[in-house]
Amino acid sequence: MSLRDFPSPPSVKVDRRTFLKGAALGVATAALPLNSANASLWSSLFQKHFVEMDEDDRKRVIARLENEARQRYGADIQIGAADAMPDVKFGYALDLSRCIGCRRCVSACSAENNPSRNPQINWISVLRMKKGEKWIDLEGADKYYDPLAVPETDYFYIPVQCQQCENPPCVKVCPTKATWKEPDGIVVIDYDWCIGCRYCMAACPYGARRFNWSAPSIGRNEINPHTHYLGNRPRQKGVVEKCTFCIQRTREGRYPACVEVCPAGARKFGNLLDERSEIRHIIEHKRVFRLKEDLNTVPTFFYFFAS
Amino acid sequence: MDALQEKSRVTVGQAIRGGKAYRIWVACLAALILAGLLAYFRQLDVGLITTAMRDQVSWGFYISNFIFLVGVAAAAVLLVIPAYLYDFKPIKEIVLFGEMVAIVAVTMCILFVFVDMGQPLRLWHLAPLIGKMNFPSSLLIWDVLALGGYLAINALLVGYALRRHSAGKEYRLAVILPLILLSIPWAVSIHTVTAFIFNGLSSRPFWNASILAPRFLASAFCSGPAIMIVLFELMRKYAGLKIEERALAKIAELVAYTIGINLFLLGAEMFKEFYSGSAHLAPLRYLYFGLNGHDRLVPWAWLALILNISAFAIFLAPDLRQKPVTRSIGAGLIIVGVYIEKGMGLVVPGFIPDTLGEIYQYWPSWSELIITVGIWAAGALLYTVMAKFAIAALPHAVQAQDR
Numbered sequence: 001m002s003l004r005d006f007p008s009p010p011s012v013k014v015d016r017r018t019f020l021k022g023a024a025l026g027v028a029t030a031a032l033p034l035n036s037a038n039a040s041l042w043s044s045l046f047q048k049h050f051v052e053m054d055e056d057d058r059k060r061v062i063a064r065l066e067n068e069a070r071q072r073y074g075a076d077i078q079i080g081a082a083d084a085m086p087d088v089k090f091g092y093a094l095d096l097s098r099c100i101g102c103r104r105c106v107s108a109c110s111a112e113n114n115p116s117r118n119p120q121i122n123w124i125s126v127l128r129m130k131k132g133e134k135w136i137d138l139e140g141a142d143k144y145y146d147p148l149a150v151p152e153t154d155y156f157y158i159p160v161q162c163q164q165c166e167n168p169p170c171v172k173v174c175p176t177k178a179t180w181k182e183p184d185g186i187v188v189i190d191y192d193w194c195i196g197c198r199y200c201m202a203a204c205p206y207g208a209r210r211f212n213w214s215a216p217s218i219g220r221n222e223i224n225p226h227t228h229y230l231g232n233r234p235r236q237k238g239v240v241e242k243c244t245f246c247i248q249r250t251r252e253g254r255y256p257a258c259v260e261v262c263p264a265g266a267r268k269f270g271n272l273l274d275e276r277s278e279i280r281h282i283i284e285h286k287r288v289f290r291l292k293e294d295l296n297t298v299p300t301f302f303y304f305f306a307s
Numbered sequence: 308m309d310a311l312q313e314k315s316r317v318t319v320g321q322a323i324r325g326g327k328a329y330r331i332w333v334a335c336l337a338a339l340i341l342a343g344l345l346a347y348f349r350q351l352d353v354g355l356i357t358t359a360m361r362d363q364v365s366w367g368f369y370i371s372n373f374i375f376l377v378g379v380a381a382a383a384v385l386l387v388i389p390a391y392l393y394d395f396k397p398i399k400e401i402v403l404f405g406e407m408v409a410i411v412a413v414t415m416c417i418l419f420v421f422v423d424m425g426q427p428l429r430l431w432h433l434a435p436l437i438g439k440m441n442f443p444s445s446l447l448i449w450d451v452l453a454l455g456g457y458l459a460i461n462a463l464l465v466g467y468a469l470r471r472h473s474a475g476k477e478y479r480l481a482v483i484l485p486l487i488l489l490s491i492p493w494a495v496s497i498h499t500v501t502a503f504i505f506n507g508l509s510s511r512p513f514w515n516a517s518i519l520a521p522r523f524l525a526s527a528f529c530s531g532p533a534i535m536i537v538l539f540e541l542m543r544k545y546a547g548l549k550i551e552e553r554a555l556a557k558i559a560e561l562v563a564y565t566i567g568i569n570l571f572l573l574g575a576e577m578f579k580e581f582y583s584g585s586a587h588l589a590p591l592r593y594l595y596f597g598l599n600g601h602d603r604l605v606p607w608a609w610l611a612l613i614l615n616i617s618a619f620a621i622f623l624a625p626d627l628r629q630k631p632v633t634r635s636i637g638a639g640l641i642i643v644g645v646y647i648e649k650g651m652g653l654v655v656p657g658f659i660p661d662t663l664g665e666i667y668q669y670w671p672s673w674s675e676l677i678i679t680v681g682i683w684a685a686g687a688l689l690y691t692v693m694a695k696f697a698i699a700a701l702p703h704a705v706q707a708q709d710r
Contacts, residue, residue, distance in 0.1 A: 045428060049439050119356065125663060138664030139589060160663060169510060175447035176432040177439045193439070195432055196355075196425015199447055201365040205510035207663040210362055211425065214354035237354040238425025295509045 040064055049177070050190040050229060061192075062229065069234045073223045081229045082251040084184035090245050091185070091272035091279045092256075093288065093302040094159060098266035101126055101150045101157030108261035109161075112246060113232040114224055116216030123243040124161045124258065125207060131156055136291075161258075162187060162208040162243035163291060163299030170200035170209065179240075185272070185300050186245050188230035196238040205292050206299075209242045245269070272300065325695065328545075336688040343681010346674050347422060355425060357674040363667035364658040366423070368675045371650035372682070373419040376412045377454070377501045378527030378649055382535045383409035383461060384494035385528055385561055391487055397554035403468050403701075404542070405535055406461045407693045409494075412531075413458040415686040422678055446504045453497045460490045465693070473700040498523045511657045512587035518576050523649070525569035530645035532558050532565070533618075533638040538690075540635050546698050556629050559637075563622035566641060570619060573612075573648075590656035593666075603668045604655060607647050614644030 043064060048057060062079045069077040106124045115121035127141035131154055134140065141158070151157070168187050171179055178193040179200055201209045215237040227233040228248035235241055246256035250269070254260075259267040270279035282288065286304040325333075350357045360367040386405035389395040421427055432438040433451055442448045464486055471478045502520035509515050536558055542548040580591045592598055594608045621627045621637030628634050660666050671679070 052439075127663060138662075139586070139660055141664045143663065143665055169508065173441075173445050173447065173508070175441050175445040175451070176429075177441045178432070193429070193432060194426065195429045197420075197423070197447065198365045198425070199445070199504075201362065202505075202657070203508050203510055205662050207362070207661055207665075211365060212354070213358075213361065214356035236426075240425075 040068065044192070047192050049193045051180070058229075065229075065233065073218065073234065074220050075223045075225045077223065077225045077227060077234070079227050079229050079233045080248060084182050084186075085251060087271075087273050089183075089185045089272040089300070090164070090250060091270060091283070091300045091302070092164070092245065092259075093268040093279055093282045093286075093304055095264075095266040095268070095306045096156065096158060096303055097305045097307045098264040099126075099157045099159060100264050100266075101128060101145070101152075101155070102263065104261050104263060105159060105258035105267065108257040109243070111222070112224055112249075112257035113244075114216075114218055114227065114234055115210070115241065116212060116214075116218065116235075117222065118217050119214060121210045121212070121216070121241070123208070123210065123241075124159055126157055126159045128152075128155050128157055130154060158303070159258075160206055160208070160291065161301070162245075163206050163297065163301040164243075164245060166298035166300060167296060169203040169205065169295075169297060173199045173203040175199065182230070184251070186230075186247055186250075187242075188244055188247065189240060189242065190230065191233070191235050191239045191241065194239040196240065198240065200240055205295050205297060209240050211240050212237045329695075333688065333691065336684045336691070339684035340681050340688065343678050343684065346677040346681065350422070350674060350678065351427070355423075357672060359669055359672040359675065361667055361669075363661040363665050364655060364669040366654055366658070367669050368651065368671035368679055369419045369423040371654045372679055373416050373423075374501060374523075374653060375530065375646050375650045376416045376419065377497055378523065378645065379531045379534055380409045380412040380416070380457065380497060381494055381524075381527040382412070382531035384491050385532045385558070386535065387487060387491055387494075389557055389561075391484070392491075395554075395557065397551035398557060401539065401548075401550055401554055403465060403697060404538065404548075404694065406465050406490075407690060407697065408531070408535060408538065409461040410458060410465060410693070411686045411690045413454050413461070413497075414689060415682055416454060417458075418682045418685065419679075422682070446500060446507055449500045450497075450504055453493070453500045457490070457493050457497050460486055460493060464490065465697075469697060469700050473696075495524065498527050505653075505657065510662050511590075513590035513657045514653075516576060516579075518572055518579075522569065522572045522576070525565055525572055526645045526649045528565035529562055529569050529615075529618075529641050530649070532562050533641045533645075536562070536638040537635060537642070538694075540631060542694060542698070546694065548698055552629075555631070555634065559622055559628040559634050562638070562641065563619070563628060566615065566619040566622060569645075570615060589660055593659045594652060594656045598660065598666060601659075601666050601668050603670055604651065608652055611644045611647035611652060614640045615648065618644060 043061075047061060053061060058081055062081060066077055066079050069075075069079075103124075103126050106122050106126060109124050110117070110122060113123060115123065125143050127138070127143055128145040129137060129141050136158065145155075164185055164187050166185075168181060171181055171187060175197060176193060176195055178195070179187060179189045181187050196211070198211055201211060212235055216235050218234070223234075224232060226248060228244075228251070231244040231247035246254075246258075250256060255269055256267075259269045268278055268282055270277035272279060272283075274280065282304055283302060286306060288302040288304040290299045290302055346357075358367060358369075383402070383405040386398050386402045390399040390402045421430070424430070433440065433448070440448045440451075464483060467483055468478060499520050502523035505511070505514035506516075506519040536555060539548070539550050539555060543550050577591070580588050589598060593601065594604050596602070597605050618637045618641035621633055621640070628637065655669050658667075658669070
């Protein structure tokens, strides 16, 4: 796929004419999502916070957003708004003894969650670390490793994504409550309420949050039309996004895309409140740990060694 | 009432009219503001990708300028304290010009945060009642309130003084003394809260040090009064403002103390980090020595240190701080020194290495620089107009009536 296939590649180099045109239209349109008609412009500007919408508001807003997305991507995008299921708290565990660093989770995540392809946004970072030196040496880690084949004998790998903390610093610092923790433990963002101040990115100890530095661009044939309001629906420029445990899938009882795709079976997911779940078994019987435990963020994302 | 309006209209006219030099100055500022606006419209159109900020370093030059200017807003309070708590007459006569610096600095702070926003049209989400303020949890909301309140206090003080003076009426101190006194703790609070924005993040060890807020205050009380010294010197020369030498000498004396305290706090931080030498040393090492060959900020960090120490030497020597020339040079040194130290030197190393150990060397893009210059020009224009109005409204403060 070449860059030409993207509907709107972000052109950073701008000629004088476009520059002046942009200057003229800038104030009115630039900060708004998509090219909407006037009425929709107005309603998107004064759209309510997601948790304050009633059933009717939700329907109206979602219809408008679906329409905008359809115009932009030419795909029949459905935006769900399923609430958290009762008696469910999601937990995740990643078996470091099995991870081979293939990064298929990274591409499956991208295919599922509609992040921008150019500039490229990925919600999962896989860190490669040298064996036999330190335990977790983040400063010595390499995110951009590119060998002919994985796994490499001298290295081990740690994939990092949103840790869905019980005590999330990002939620604490957000000035507008645009990000919050849902009852099932997923930390979500209302992309239409985020002001793009990026305080959450400074606060996150796990580098999990991504900013849309330009308008996201996704190929028409790459868009995943099955979306959730608080998850993988198309985003706008100037807002923050991150892993949501594939909220559009997991609230329907399916596994996150990264869990499903992992060829090594290193990724485990389930309901922490269910005593017979695999995730509970792992936490209770394996040597588990969490990243940066000293910060007391209490992630619901565990790392462990099965062997 | 009519007479009063007539009077103030005249002074407004005086504030806008001026000689050739004044018109050139205003035209230059207007051109810079226009350039900044054009660059900003392009940033709005294309997104913040026009900046050099990325996910690894998600705050940059805009926020650096914001922090520095919160410090500058302190200028007022270091004048208010000797003027009203110690009843020091020479400063009392010029305290108004310090409060105007506070107004301009806070306005520029708001502009810098505004241009840093990804979705500026959603600014209303921060507003009380119609928005959704995450109070008291988010320090950013505290800062919105602190800065808004400080702007309001100083605008009221300056507005009242100018209105009374321009109407030729007596300035009744008793009316606004409570507000003046309130502005002292409030000035301390804007620095403290701004420091806490960074200080409270356990994810960034460089900022997560308890010395951060005291360092903010100390450096603010260097750069703010230093800017006042330079401005007073300029207004004395070009606008005929009458300022007693004793006033400037007193300000310079205060600056000598605050630079000393600022250097001491920096030394205390350096000792703790370098002697204990934990993994949290990385950002400070990046700043002063470079990390794995990445050393973009190193010359700047040392330049700032050298400037601050030189300024300290100048302000410490009574002879030097009393001579207008050396005093102004010292003020210039400390302004640039603190601008580096409490700007890029504070913000960028917080992100280097990032929370997953990656090093992304940030340096502002042309677009960021042009927008930043535009905001500084807007601040300069605002101050010029306000100062001109004030000088026109206070005839007794002016030596040369023809100005």
